[in-house]
């Protein structure tokens with residue numbers, strides 16, 4: 001769905017590139033996450049993909065067509081959830097969406113009342129956005145991004161600054177979109193969000209991609225290939241995962257003790273990020 005080859009980009013008047021030879025692909029129906037510290041180049045990459053920034057080098061194909069060959073019809077195919085919602089505060093929620101609806105082909109537009117209902121804002125549809133909380137603004141931002149029923153969605157830090165309940169809701173909506181077959185590209189600092197919803201993640205630091213992989217694969221590869229078994233009144237014991245079913249020590253341990261917990265010793269995504277990049281993500 002999205003193919004990026006050797007993408008580099010330098011801001012006008014900047015002395016060095018902010019993106020250097022990025023290569024990645026995003027398949028149809030996939031949630032792909034760009035993880036990296038502040039200033040790594042996540043938003044810049046997305047802005048290039050949604051055609052706010054031009055003059056990049058390298059090749060980008062969207063639905064097998066070079067990005068440069070897409071005209072205005074491209075904006076019917078994509079939806080963008082910006083990091084900082086830029087709503088018209090003096091207008092109501094409904095009026096805000098109506099304004100954006102005018103940019104799109106009417107045939108593809110989803111019903112406004114359905115959208116508000118979907119994110120639990122039906123009671124606030126006629127209220128001015130200045131009265132909305134941050135979580136409500138983010139939900140409005142979310143439905144604005146999907147109102148034209150696009151095939152490809154870009155979300156920049158979709159859960160940033162949200163409380164756990166609102167953050168969870170946004171994650172749920174994103175996963176629902178994936179289940180409808182949408183292709184979703186998110187950027188985030190938030191490892192938990194990435195781990196929970198992304199099919200694959202790419203680590204970006206200083207404009208360079210380090211790894212692109214499924215979170216579960218990364219956590220497993222960078223963890224210890226062991227299980228840790230905890231039992232009542234016993235020191236926790238570790239056993240290699242390989243041939244675990246034939247490991248006499250493991251079998252004896254689990255059959256002769258009152259078990260409390262068995263865990264694989266996989267790394268967290270945050271630990272993997274630090275191992276791979278040498279940097280903490282919340283930099």
Ligand SMILES: Nc1ncnc2c1ncn2[C@@H]1O[C@H](COP(=O)(O)OP(=O)(O)OP(=O)(O)O)[C@@H](O)[C@H]1O
Nearest residue numbers: 011012014018036037038039040041042043044045
């Ligand atoms: N308009 C601009 N002109 C010049 N440099 C810019 C511009 N916008 C961003 N940059 C620089 O490009 C680099 C990458 O910025 P970008 O916003 O893509 O990072 P990011 O990974 O999205 O960070 P954050 O997580 O803070 O949003 C940073 O060093 C930033 O200062």
